[in-house]
Amino acid sequence: MTLTRRTVIAASAATLGSSLAAPAVRASAGWPTKAPIKLIATFPPGGTADTISRILAPKLSIALGTQVIVENRPGAGGTIGSDLAAKAAPDGYTLVISHASPLGIAPGIYPKLPYNVVTDFTHVTLIGHTPNVLIVPGDSPYKTLADYIAAAKAKPDEIAFGSSGIGSNTHLMGELLSSLAGIKLKHVPYRGSAPSLQDMLAGTIPAMFDPITTNVPHINAGKVRLLAISSEKRIDMYPNAPTFAEQGFPKLTTSTWVGVSGPKGMSPDVVARLYDELQKAYKAPEVVERFKEVVLLPGDTPMTPAEYTAFVGDFATLWAGVSKTAGISLELG
Structure with a gap:
């Protein structure tokens, strides 16, 4: 799947409505007002999620004026860290490197996945794919x-x-x-x-x-x-x-994609600020160079929060069909 707007299903009112169903927690004026902001990497040090998080965290720390720390929470194909993020307070101080495995593949192979990849997260934007x-x-x-x-x-x-x-x-x-x-x-x-x-x-x-x-x-x-x-x-x-x-x-033919997400119900103001700063961060020359070095490929256009939300759901649906055809089903434990 090519990660461009052409592959993103249009964000219908129903899809967007479900992703924002929980009451948004309004951030205080001037978010962030405290430190740190936690960025969860759902795989151990050395993996793709960890690599990308450590490229982005310093840039976000400078842009947001507060410390952004990377916290590795691996296990069960990235679902442990993703579940922690989904269940965190939606105050803008817990984010996650959203990843193709726990958000795109897991829904099709784990019948008892503890989160919904669309409605239990606030998806901010796609960073790239490899x-x-x-x-x-x-x-x-x-x-x-x-x-x-x-x-x-x-x-x-x-x-x-x-x-x-x-x-x-x-x-x-x-x-x-x-x-x-x-x-x-x-x-x-x-x-x-x-x-x-x-x-x-x-x-x-x-x-x-x-x-x-x-x-x-x-x-x-x-x-x-x-x-x-x-x-x-x-x-x-x-x-x-x-x-x-x-x-x-x-x-x-597929790829491992990564983006940035948070718990459902995040303030639209916080999401908008994060989206803007992430666009600046991954277009910075030094970040572009690092992404080239690790073969992280950008999409041809940025994905808005609504587009990224739709993309995650579309990808999960596609690969659920692939998993079913291949007869792959697992239990978390």
Whole structure:
């Protein structure tokens, strides 16, 4: 899915009304008036949510005139941190890096998800998106995606892939590859990208699905090989990395998107201020450069709060259908 306005369903009055159903908590004049503002990263240090939050937090601290701190609350594919944000006071002092896994994928695979991704949040804006990749160690015998699939066909349930956790979008990608290729891959979940990568480089697992953002240094150093990338077309930074689509798997064309959200019922004044400051922050030259370095791609136009709310709901509905078709359903616990 390309993250542009063309992919966002129009925000109907019903959708917008439901997202603002709870009475808004009006911020005192001049918000923020205290410190800190907490920005929840729903995955451990080193992951995409953490990386983006630590790029944005210093800029927001300066713009808002108060300290913005990053708090990592990982677990259950990002749903633990997301649930904490959903249940926080809507006073503008708790925000979350909204993420494709807990807000886009989780609704389709967790029947008892403790929050509604549209009505339990105030969505501010999309920040950007990054392709997902299937990677192996640089010295792996698997030179291509076809090699990896062939090995899995020869050894059902033995060839593994790591992911950032059960219910993450990278977990779902592995399950979808299994379904589409007619193979049985073994899923090895981790509490985030960093421990999964560590084990892969140590030889504990042969491959992993992950957002490209967290793997750029290892790819550039030759420690990791890209077998496939989930973008619609090859990306400029790695022109030799083939897409899943060109290797016969167009249904694996997707990305890990991130944005900023808060609890439902936030003051429209606070949301408007956050939206304005975030637009300035991620257009700042130094932030643009950092996003390029970690392959975080912006949409072609900014998403307003209403558009981002509609996008989250649209994405969740789309991938719920994909999960149902693939027969993927999990329990939180």
